[in-house]
Amino acid sequence: MVRGAGVYLWDEQGQKYLDFTAGIAVCSLGHAHPRLAAVLTEQAATLIHCSNLYQNPWQNQLAERLAGLSGLDKAFFCNSGAEANEAALKIARRYFAQQADRRTEVISLPGAFHGRTMGALSITPKPKYHEGFTPLVPDCHTPATLAEVPGAISERTAACFVEVIQGEGGVHPVPLDVLQAIQQRCRETGTLLVVDEVQTGVGRTGTMFAFEQAGLQPDIVTLAKGLAGGVPIGAVLVREQVAGVMGAGSHGSTFGGNPLACAAALCVLDELAADGFLARVKAVGQYLGERLQELGSEVSGRGLMWGITVPDAQAFVRAAAAAGVLVTAVGDQRVRFVPPLILEREHVDELLDRLQALRVSGGR
Ligand SMILES: *Cc1c(COP(=O)(O)O)cnc(C)c1O
Numbered sequence: 497m498v499r500g501a502g503v504y505l506w507d508e509q510g511q512k513y514l515d516f517t518a519g520i521a522v523c524s525l526g527h528a529h530p531r532l533a534a535v536l537t538e539q540a541a542t543l544i545h546c547s548n549l550y551q552n553p554w555q556n557q558l559a560e561r562l563a564g565l566s567g568l569d570k571a572f573f574c575n576s577g578a579e580a581n582e583a584a585l586k587i588a589r590r591y592f593a594q595q596a597d598r599r600t601e602v603i604s605l606p607g608a609f610h611g612r613t614m615g616a617l618s619i620t621p622k623p624k625y626h627e628g629f630t631p632l633v634p635d636c637h638t639p640a641t642l643a644e645v646p647g648a649i650s651e652r653t654a655a656c657f658v659e660v661i662q663g664e665g666g667v668h669p670v671p672l673d674v675l676q677a678i679q680q681r682c683r684e685t686g687t688l689l690v691v692d693e694v695q696t697g698v699g700r701t702g703t704m705f706a707f708e709q710a711g712l713q714p715d716i717v718t719l720a721k722g723l724a725g726g727v728p729i730g731a732v733l734v735r736e737q738v739a740g741v742m743g744a745g746s747h748g749s750t751f752g753g754n755p756l757a758c759a760a761a762l763c764v765l766d767e768l769a770a771d772g773f774l775a776r777v778k779a780v781g782q783y784l785g786e787r788l789q790e791l792g793s794e795v796s797g798r799g800l801m802w803g804i805t806v807p808d809a810q811a812f813v814r815a816a817a818a819a820g821v822l823v824t825a826v827g828d829q830r831v832r833f834v835p836p837l838i839l840e841r842e843h844v845d846e847l848l849d850r851l852q853a854l855r856v857s858g859g860r
Pocket residue numbers: 575576577578579581609610611612659663664692693694695696720721
């Protein structure tokens with residue numbers, strides 16, 4: 497790929513694609529967004545990086561904005577989703593290191609994906625991702641079924657990590673009753689509830705965060721992918737009482753919170769705050785969900801994050817690309833649709849027109 501504009505990408509042969517990958521749920525404002533490009537240009541001409549030896553106003557503003565939006569109190573910035581979850585794991589360890597019971601157990605959900613660094617990998621239960629990398633971080637457990645998760649949380653558990661919709665796992669929303677039961681058990685046992693919003697956060701599901709729709713009050717929220725519209729960034733949002741165990745020097749990141757990435761994230765948040773933006777994500781997303789019934793079965797998702805089941809996901813991805821549409825496989829029979837959040841109804845119609853040959857039902 498050599499160029500992008502809005503919801504389209506062009507490859508070096510000049511072939512144009514309708515982009516339903518958005519760089520894996522990253523390019524929230526689409527490609528070459530004029531305001532984001534202007535913000536980045538201006539920021540590059542002002543200050544790109546100064547390290548955390550010094551404060552910079554963009555990092556402080558971004559922390560304040562995210563705190564206000566999430567209801568959490570403190571933010572730590574890093575450069576990716578895995579790093580955000582890694583920081584969350586360290587915060588949970590340290591929180592209990594300062595209590596009488598030095599809990600180290602971490603529970604994650606079957607089908608979860610939290611990243612590829614050693615800690616994040618240890619709470620990502622997919623055996624294929626572990627091949628050749630064991631031993632992993634000890635005391636990380638994943639029950640065999642979602643229903644068993646609440647019961648697995650005990651007074652030994654430091655943290656439970658959840659995704660409201662499992663993205664890499666196939667775009668499967670975790671049932672609300674399971675999420676509620678997990679939250680309930682976390683409260684009863686004093687376990688920290690960590691919601692991984694790396695993929696679902698920042699407007700992807702039609703609200704700023706997916707946890708709002710699930711009635712969750714997390715202790716820690718991790719963000720990354722769409723937050724800065726394509727510029728690498730990660731963030732950990734933490735409740736005051738938990739954040740208090742971290743002090744200057746207890747964790748760190750050289751690039752984290754750099755003015756360039758923070759200015760980009762502030763621009764994304766400004767756009768999402770614009771009148772009707774999230775309402776449009778919801779409305780266009782609902783239309784997308786309806787029309788995806790024509791392309792596959794077991795259509796599930798929310799906002800502009802959807803998955804469908806097809807006989808052969810790789811074959812579907814290849815056929816779609818040949819028809820000028822980019823989508824990703826998440827599993828042998830699952831295809832994911834995570835377009836830029838600026839998607840319009842007409843782009844959904846274009847998707848269905850281009851994928852005419854892949855339709856499974858008569859359509860409308
Ligand atoms: C992509 C993803 C990650 C990992 O993010 P990276 O930036 O690739 O490290 C973690 N959690 C979830 C839910 C993700 O979708």
